[in-house]
Amino acid sequence: MSDSLLQKCLARNIRMTSQRGTIIKVIEQSEDHPDVDLLYRRSVELDNTISIATVYRTMKLLEEAGVVERLEFGDGRARYEESGDHHEHLVDVETGEVIEFFDAELEEMKRAIAEKMGYDLVDHRLELFGRKKR
């Protein structure tokens, strides 16, 4: 089975502090796609000495370490999720709900398209915005 976020950070020699530990725990326990402010508020519940600057600095660190992914849904602030199996996002335009999905054929197609244009795909992002049928 796969390592916890904390283990991944330790494996990368990220210096561990109580604040980072708290933020990492918050990320691990988040099932949604929180923005920094939400991560901050959840972290403060566990350790009321944490400042939002630390949350920003930690998220940047974790992103650069490749253990979290930064998402943008077009609302002007970054949201985060733990890195893991790659998947895409479908945003329900009426409720704001974010649904994760994965489609192997789609992944391969993206790789092939970049290939055809003479590029190695290093990253990619797909967001679908949909309205629930009824």
Next chain:
Amino acid sequence: MSDSLLQKCLARNIRMTSQRGTIIKVIEQSEDHPDVDLLYRRSVELDNTISIATVYRTMKLLEEAGVVERLEFGDGRARYEESGDHHEHLVDVETGEVIEFFDAELEEMKRAIAEKMGYDLVDHRLELFGRKKR
């Protein structure tokens, strides 16, 4: 053949002013994906009375009218392009160059995926980030 951006705006009864005319001309002549500041600087060259607030207001107006598209490449500011044939973007991670492409199969796949999840696709966004092979 298709209407110019100006014609599309007039057809939608967008009140025309000299500033809007200038900004529209700048968009028409832009072959890249300018952000607001760049649009502003290009507009000022043609009419030095234009303020950046007007550029922001005009881009919002044109976006809501559906005649321009707002793009986000993850650098924290909006970029724009004239609406037209739908296409995707591949960003060269080394040069920042943005290459447009279209793939009908990919489009259909996105629609089908949303469909399968019980959604009507109302919008979608795909960006590939690649490194040129050599």
Next chain:
DNA sequence: CTAAATGCAAAACCTTTGCCTCAAA
């Protein structure tokens, strides 16, 4: 011990807005 991390507040960005003036229809 020493280098790095934190807190706090200020600053830096990008974007929006209030208000008064000006211009399009």
Next chain:
DNA sequence: TTTGAGGCAAAGGTTTTGCATTTAG
């Protein structure tokens, strides 16, 4: 003439940063 648009500057929201202090290793 009337309603909407523009300019300016201030304010808003998100993210970054300088600096003094604390802490991990």
